[in-house]
Amino acid sequence: MADIDSRIEAADRIGVTTGPIRGSRKVHIASPTGSGIRVAMREIDLDPHSGEPSVRVYDTSGPYTDPNANIDIAQGLPELRAAWIRARGDVEEVNQREVRPEDNGQLGPDRSGGVPAFPNVRKTVLRAKPGANVSQMHYARRGIITPEMEYVATRENLGRERLAEYIRDGQDWGASIPDYVTPEFVRDEVARGRAIIPNNINHPESEPMAIGRNFLVKINANIGNSAVASDVASEVDKMVWSIRWGADTVMDLSTGRNIHDTREWIIRNSPVPIGTVPIYQALEKVGGIAEELTWEIFRDTLIEQAEQGVDYFTIHAGVRLPYVPLAAKRVTGIVSRGGSIMAKWCLAHHRESFLYERFDEITEIMKAYDIAYSLGDGLRPGSIADANDEAQFAELYTLGELTKRAWDQDVQVMIEGPGHVPMHKIKENMDKQLEACGEAPFYTLGPLTTDIAPGYDHITSGIGAAMIGWYGTAMLCYVTPKEHLGLPDRDDVKVGVVTYKLAAHAADLAKGHPAAKVRDDALSKARFEFRWRDQFNLSLDPDTAEQYHDQTLPAEGAKSAHFCSMCGPKFCSMKISQEVREFAKLQNQDSAGFIAAEEAEKGMAKMSEVYEETGRELYMGAGGREHD
């Protein structure tokens, strides 16, 4: 029984990173409705001497950071949503489509030479009862608040209990961000198509999350491309690693052999929505020859992946035959893999894309599993030269047309966006998308703001991502330092995720998202008060922050030092600021008093005397917390 052996081997071999993120603990917050729904979050406790409250942050890491969770990769995660899905009474259990050799890239029936099959695979799967529609949008439009919506509401409200301390401040470019997120608000946003909650009924392990302009900006990490057996372990590990650092969804972009089995391992162990590009697998099934793709093979692939639990599908249905020559004029042609496959198909057959022609049939499948569309931008620009061109916008308006067709069947939609765009053309992308697609969530790759920095494209694109996130993009697809050059390894995945997390947060701040500033303020206060450990723990990547600090001042005592290696004690502006503040406090001076004093020369001599009496060093002890 080769299968059994390889299962055991795989379970042993696949190791993932577990345990709390430094300086924080997993908490489960009860929904205020009393429904019993409990939402996972992460709590960062600060130095007890500081008197500062702990800071609660959004947590995408799932059970892997919960020391009480029992992680067994060969078993998969617990099914958080199983009871919710069944309680709605609109699904039926059916036998899972049998795995075929071509699903794994022409491996033999025993899958020898492939990756081990996932041991705990389901024999039956869920599907909507005939005539039923199990999409969150369908419930929302009928006025039903699902547990998923309630989960999202609590999850998004992070830190908003401290809202009273904050004056909302931002430029939201026409978004409608509420002070507090209620389950009803979530329902309404989903109903009008302004947000999606991607969660396939066959992926009950997922923790519900929303992608929409009026929610926190989300980020996606891409993994995949494990063509050889030993890579499954590394792809599962990359998934767990990317959500540890903040990926809100993960796309499995695997191509080559073992594509079915790799995906099963990933989905069964993923607490975040998983997206795929089904055309990749369909192409494998026809031996890589684009023109041999058929609707039947594509449809079969959709069913296969739907049953596995993929939460959103990238479908390049906007690459229409007449747009192909528009792209031929470009500096970099078509840079989307799916887009180029479909362009080749259209050209070879000289007929309209079957994805476009069969769109409503695809939608029928989507609604039977609650899979969200991620309408692919197959004609996105791949260079600064091609940004905002005719091909790109022709496709965008087609995506808008398809959005409405999907919405007609109550199927959730988001829209993929570019690509490479110079800064001055970014806003036009957002504005046209809002207009063309009726405020369906925008999901962009970067955009990269220049082409000249391969090796640093997480940064060239992080600039564009922060900006377009501010303008209204709901989810940012990360770019790693290896973009255009090679396959990201574990370190690249982390750098990509953290870069996009900071870009998304910068966008939330600029939009004036309620209480987004809580974490910035807590970190800045810790910095000012030389609470080094708090500063590390509040950062997006505590390990790197501490490591960088220790490279210059490794001694343990340096973590309580009231200065740092940049300036040393004499030049520490923060230390001097504290002295200034303490001195001002001792003299009961307020701002007006100082200004008045400036006018009054006679006051100066007196103040100077007081200073001499108080002691020239002015350093009154440990940094106080009177940051009034």
Add this chain to the structure above:
Amino acid sequence: MADIDSRIEAADRIGVTTGPIRGSRKVHIASPTGSGIRVAMREIDLDPHSGEPSVRVYDTSGPYTDPNANIDIAQGLPELRAAWIRARGDVEEVNQREVRPEDNGQLGPDRSGGVPAFPNVRKTVLRAKPGANVSQMHYARRGIITPEMEYVATRENLGRERLAEYIRDGQDWGASIPDYVTPEFVRDEVARGRAIIPNNINHPESEPMAIGRNFLVKINANIGNSAVASDVASEVDKMVWSIRWGADTVMDLSTGRNIHDTREWIIRNSPVPIGTVPIYQALEKVGGIAEELTWEIFRDTLIEQAEQGVDYFTIHAGVRLPYVPLAAKRVTGIVSRGGSIMAKWCLAHHRESFLYERFDEITEIMKAYDIAYSLGDGLRPGSIADANDEAQFAELYTLGELTKRAWDQDVQVMIEGPGHVPMHKIKENMDKQLEACGEAPFYTLGPLTTDIAPGYDHITSGIGAAMIGWYGTAMLCYVTPKEHLGLPDRDDVKVGVVTYKLAAHAADLAKGHPAAKVRDDALSKARFEFRWRDQFNLSLDPDTAEQYHDQTLPAEGAKSAHFCSMCGPKFCSMKISQEVREFAKLQNQDSAGFIAAEEAEKGMAKMSEVYEETGRELYMGAGGREHD
């Protein structure tokens, strides 16, 4: 003679990186005026089979990347500008102020325990003749085009000979960027204060460059803090390293002992302008006790540094007494070292800052050496919470007042800016600066767009830097990954410089700077045509780009492969795009033809036949270059 020994030792010990940047060569372009001025640039030659012209890029690296240059760190660089300066007939040679023990932080007269003195130190230095003003602004206002202005004009015109190929495209927010830069344009910009050419007459080694809103966006790298002897080598190396990757100016922020000698080594070997913050050295001279600073000590420090050749001084003259309590209310108080020193001084004496009161006297010194002001933003915000507050803008308007006072004496000025600013408050900084300071060049630190990512602050700030550069900032002060955590090492310096170089370039693109796109387009074409080496060589950091590529596909053959490791041959969208293009060409199809064909069902069958005849693989050979 300990001095002599240590000199020899130092000359041996100080190694710097020399040799051409991979894939490029140094060229010297003659000024079109026929004056004989030759401007150093870097030429990137592309694969001769591609037929693509070479790409000329701005070069800050000085003689270090010229294989014909003889580099001798103990000797210093050749004096490019010496004859130009003397030819104006307005300078006199005076004995250099004797180095005092306190200049190097209270070392004894033999400087033992310190760094070796620079061996080739000058005995005499230049100063304006009594009553003369040797500033570039003074010449400009009298209608004189200096060789420095001519050098700048040729230097800025990079690639503009290809301008005819380009349609200008950008949003310049009211800048006045010409198609071609003439010496007269440079003169005019300097005359009206909208640009500066920082070059002290005692730093004749510098290659003239301009900082101004209507020129290419520049970047500055900070080095310094070598308190121990062995560090001089590493600081000189960091300077050479940072200009290799693109730093347009370098600030020496050294504190502690050996400050004078360290600076001498740096200036004598620097082809880019050097900036300092003189108050740091002045503070060392009074043992680190801010309140013991006096005008006399400060003035003496200015003369000391002016004679060494510092090109611009950061002067925190805007930190006025009445503003200090405004900063005391903040989350992070005063985060500028110079600002906090002056705040402490003001408070201790309870009187107005001597920098403010003596400003016109400082200006007298500046004009005798042509040192530019970099008016320091001592009250810049150090956290998102403190951005755009009363303290910050109070100081900014004072800087505007001081700008006019400096301009009254024809002294060049730029204005330093923040700091930590969320995206939606960045533009206000630029707008207020333009208004308050009469379009004097803005020189900003970032700004950082969130506080929560220590370890990644080159990126949090790179986002803000690109944006404010687009809005009109003339020079961006880099931030390294170690910001807030420790001292940058060589690798951090490189990451900081490349990050800021890409941000500055993204800004140039968005402003619609003429021909900025040449390099992006050349790189994107190389990418599309699988010219891997050209892609590496055109990038800001060819070494890293190639290294990343080779991590996945190390074989030499992979550099000519018509696919890469991300997608492999079957999924390569660029490869498929080329096939699409070739196929379309063969059929003489244009865009209109395709669209018409779509309407005409009958055309489809025929096209399909042609395709079958042409050969299903469609791959017509190596990627063509017909990117029309």
